[in-house]
Amino acid sequence: MCVTLCRFIIPKRGMHMNTVTELFGSMVFNDSVMRARLPKDVFEQVQRSMHDGKRLDSNAATVVANAMKDWAIEKGVTHFTHWFQPMTGITAEKHDSFISPVDGGRVIMEFSGKELIQGEPDASSFPSGGLRATFEARGYTAWDPTSYAFIKDGVLYIPTAFCSYGGEALDKKTPLLRSMEAINREGMRVLRLFGNEKITSIKTTVGAEQEYFLIDQSVYAKRKDLMYTGRTLFGAKPPKGQELEDHYFGAIKPRVAAYMRELDQELWKLGVLAKTEHNEAAPGQHELAPIYTTTNIAADHNQLMMELMQRIARKHDMVCLLHEKPFAGVNGSGKHNNWSISTNTGVNLFEPGDTPSENAQFLLFLCAVIQAVDEYQDMLRMCVASAGNDHRLGANEAPPAVVSIFLGSELEAILRAIENDEPYGSREKELIKVGVHVLPKFPKDTTDRNRTSPFAFTGNKFEFRMLGAAQSISGPNVVLNTAVAESLRQYADFLEAAEDFEEALHDLIQNVIRKHKRIIFNGNGYDEGWAQEAEHRGLSNYPTTPDCSPCYLAEKNIQLFVRHKVYTETEIRARYEIKLSNYNKVLHIEALTMLDMIWKDILPAVSAYSKCLADAALSKKALSGEIHFHFEQDMAERISLLISSAVDKARALEAHMDHGESISDSLALARFHMDKIIPAMEELRKVVDELEGLSSSAFWPYPSYGEILFSVK
Numbered sequence: 001m002c003v004t005l006c007r008f009i010i011p012k013r014g015m016h017m018n019t020v021t022e023l024f025g026s027m028v029f030n031d032s033v034m035r036a037r038l039p040k041d042v043f044e045q046v047q048r049s050m051h052d053g054k055r056l057d058s059n060a061a062t063v064v065a066n067a068m069k070d071w072a073i074e075k076g077v078t079h080f081t082h083w084f085q086p087m088t089g090i091t092a093e094k095h096d097s098f099i100s101p102v103d104g105g106r107v108i109m110e111f112s113g114k115e116l117i118q119g120e121p122d123a124s125s126f127p128s129g130g131l132r133a134t135f136e137a138r139g140y141t142a143w144d145p146t147s148y149a150f151i152k153d154g155v156l157y158i159p160t161a162f163c164s165y166g167g168e169a170l171d172k173k174t175p176l177l178r179s180m181e182a183i184n185r186e187g188m189r190v191l192r193l194f195g196n197e198k199i200t201s202i203k204t205t206v207g208a209e210q211e212y213f214l215i216d217q218s219v220y221a222k223r224k225d226l227m228y229t230g231r232t233l234f235g236a237k238p239p240k241g242q243e244l245e246d247h248y249f250g251a252i253k254p255r256v257a258a259y260m261r262e263l264d265q266e267l268w269k270l271g272v273l274a275k276t277e278h279n280e281a282a283p284g285q286h287e288l289a290p291i292y293t294t295t296n297i298a299a300d301h302n303q304l305m306m307e308l309m310q311r312i313a314r315k316h317d318m319v320c321l322l323h324e325k326p327f328a329g330v331n332g333s334g335k336h337n338n339w340s341i342s343t344n345t346g347v348n349l350f351e352p353g354d355t356p357s358e359n360a361q362f363l364l365f366l367c368a369v370i371q372a373v374d375e376y377q378d379m380l381r382m383c384v385a386s387a388g389n390d391h392r393l394g395a396n397e398a399p400p401a402v403v404s405i406f407l408g409s410e411l412e413a414i415l416r417a418i419e420n421d422e423p424y425g426s427r428e429k430e431l432i433k434v435g436v437h438v439l440p441k442f443p444k445d446t447t448d449r450n451r452t453s454p455f456a457f458t459g460n461k462f463e464f465r466m467l468g469a470a471q472s473i474s475g476p477n478v479v480l481n482t483a484v485a486e487s488l489r490q491y492a493d494f495l496e497a498a499e500d501f502e503e504a505l506h507d508l509i510q511n512v513i514r515k516h517k518r519i520i521f522n523g524n525g526y527d528e529g530w531a532q533e534a535e536h537r538g539l540s541n542y543p544t545t546p547d548c549s550p551c552y553l554a555e556k557n558i559q560l561f562v563r564h565k566v567y568t569e570t571e572i573r574a575r576y577e578i579k580l581s582n583y584n585k586v587l588h589i590e591a592l593t594m595l596d597m598i599w600k601d602i603l604p605a606v607s608a609y610s611k612c613l614a615d616a617a618l619s620k621k622a623l624s625g626e627i628h629f630h631f632e633q634d635m636a637e638r639i640s641l642l643i644s645s646a647v648d649k650a651r652a653l654e655a656h657m658d659h660g661e662s663i664s665d666s667l668a669l670a671r672f673h674m675d676k677i678i679p680a681m682e683e684l685r686k687v688v689d690e691l692e693g694l695s696s697s698a699f700w701p702y703p704s705y706g707e708i709l710f711s712v713k
């Protein structure tokens with residue numbers, strides 16, 4: 001992320017220098033608006049509730065609600081909504097106006113503290129994984145005061161958590177907030193042992209880099225597969241793809257630049273720190289990275305970013321594709337979750353320090369991550385599993401499905417020296433005693449260049465690179481926060497009871513390295529040998545969603561989440577069901593779409609083309625009396641063979657789908673999709689792509705890969 005585009009700096013003619021700074025956050029009910037509009041004591045209460053999780057009393061809530069309403073009305077707002085993130089992975093909202101009737105047939109604009117704090121949307125149509133019986137349709141939304149309210153499309157948006165009547169989380173935000181509480185609780189115990197008196201809380205921070213494709217609306221409208229499934233289900237390879245590597249970081253086309261400019265402005269208004277954009281590896285592929293912020297806000301902002309990316313694309317007659325693999329044979333889109341822990345005093349805990357104590361603290365937090373990633377590698381893999389992401393992981397364009405950590409050679413050598421009580425460093429050849437010695441400096445730059453690692457230490461943060469572009473970032477951060485909280489809990493238990501803190505700390509770090517070093521891998525994750533080596537090390541390798549979904553229910557994972565009050569066992573089981581049911585639905589829709597395309601469009605088109613060829617061959621025969629070897633005859637024969645084959649493959653797919661109807665267990669159905677439906681779809685696609693390669697473009701019913709990928713001129 002090192003391209004800074006000059007259009008942010010050079011103002012357009014007529015735009016004065018302050019435009020961006022004035023624009024930024026102009027639609028957000030942020031600290032400065034609150035400071036200006038709330039009485040001091042209420043403002044302080046809100047701050048406490050934001051930073052320390054203290055509940056706002058109902059009087060204060062009324063004052064805040066009023067101020068919010070007045071501010072919103074001044075900006076032309078008439079409605080408010082509790083904005084939440086159900087387990088569909090996208091956001092949901094229901095708009096209510098501020099109007100309230102008064103005498104004389106008139107209305108006034110009202111918004112109460114109660115309406116701010118709690119809402120009651122009908123929850124019956126959101127996925128609940130069996131958590132909520134349909135007769136108990138009520139769900140509750142609860143204000144998340146740590147994420148600012150904002151105005152979008154003339155509506156006041158209030159970020160909220162969403163739960164059932166019984167208090168079970170029905171969304172992605174609740175567990176994320178709970179996991180942040182867990183890491184705060186356990187992390188603070190550890191920090192106190194190092195004598196950090198000024199630190200009162202810690203928060204994890206995230207910067208989520210988002211990849212996407214832009215294509216022209218006209219080609220999109222002609223592709224049923226893109227419209228129904230977000231990806232192409234057929235498509236012969238274009239003569240030119242990404243092999244010339246001429247798109248990555250290439251000059252941004254004016255149409256795309258105009259889109260990015262508008263996107264930035266809309267995001268800035270909402271307080272999203274959109275920062276860096278560039279072209280990605282594939283034609284039509286781009287990336288947008290924001291500056292990092294607190295994790296739950298980063299999750300909200302990533303949702304807003306995905307929504308606006310799609311909406312603004314439409315305004316520019318384009319479509320933004322967020323699917324993990326819109327085009328076979330072309331790089332797919334991922335999302336990088338840069339993650340760190342920061343204290344309320346502004347210290348990044350993954351920044352190696354200058355003193356022995358700072359170093360020791362850094363090493364202990366580093367160990368907490370190493371242990372967490374090793375012990376919960378299955379959960380990390382599982383939380384990024386989806387039908388879409390299955391196309392990328394392990395396909396040599398994204399990290400492999402095996403989870404490992406890249407630390408960089410210097411840091412790894414330091415850990416090795418500590419592990420083995422060996423000297424480190426060429427000059428002094430010193431033994432490193434944790435808590436006593438200063439760590440040798442290691443250059444930051446060398447830590448970041450292994451792009452094949454799923455989980456890389458990049459100097460002062462970790463970059464988790466397995467997420468798919470369309471996924472919510474909440475899931476992975478819930479796992480990371482909770483798993484690291486668990487390491488920290490164990491360390492705090494051990495160190496609090498220790499007689500000699502420094503001795504105990506040294507032993508602890510040494511033991512963690514010894515026990516969990518198998519997860520550290522600095523080599524090339526795309527190497528074939530790595531899968532074998534990983535197996536040898538006992539690391540798990542789950543290539544697909546059905547393979548890894550059962551990890552959800554492993555006893556150790558249930559224990560982890562229950563212990564830290566992030567999920568109840570019931571909530572975990574619900575999420576497991578939703579994951580599988582989503583996988584099954586996606587595959588079902590894809591298979592149906594393929595069949596629709598083949599029967600209704602592709603076969604009629606190629607059949608018309610082969611008739612045309614046959615007619616041409618016949619008329620030639622009529623003219624010359626005989627056929628020797630004519631293009632038309634040859635083509636008609638080849639196409640007719642392929643048509644028969646396509647019909648067979650389509651019928652085979654239909655037969656499998658019929659069989660699938662009888663499977664009711666969701667895991668069994670997912671395995672069936674993986675073992676039977678996907679191979680049947682692939683076989684059908686192979687024949688159809690061959691047909692496309694032979695058919696006249698005048699007859700082919702869909703825009704080709706080349707036409708789609710290069711549609712934005």
Ligand code: ADP
Binds near residue numbers: 001208289292
């Ligand atoms: P690169 O080395 O790939 O250029 P950057 O250092 O620019 O990456 O950061 C990539 C992403 O990581 C950005 O979104 C950035 O804001 C985020 N990031 C940087 N520091 C932190 C941090 N301490 N916590 C979380 N994310 C961070």
Ligand code: MG
Binds near residue numbers: 209336463
């Ligand atoms: Mg990155």
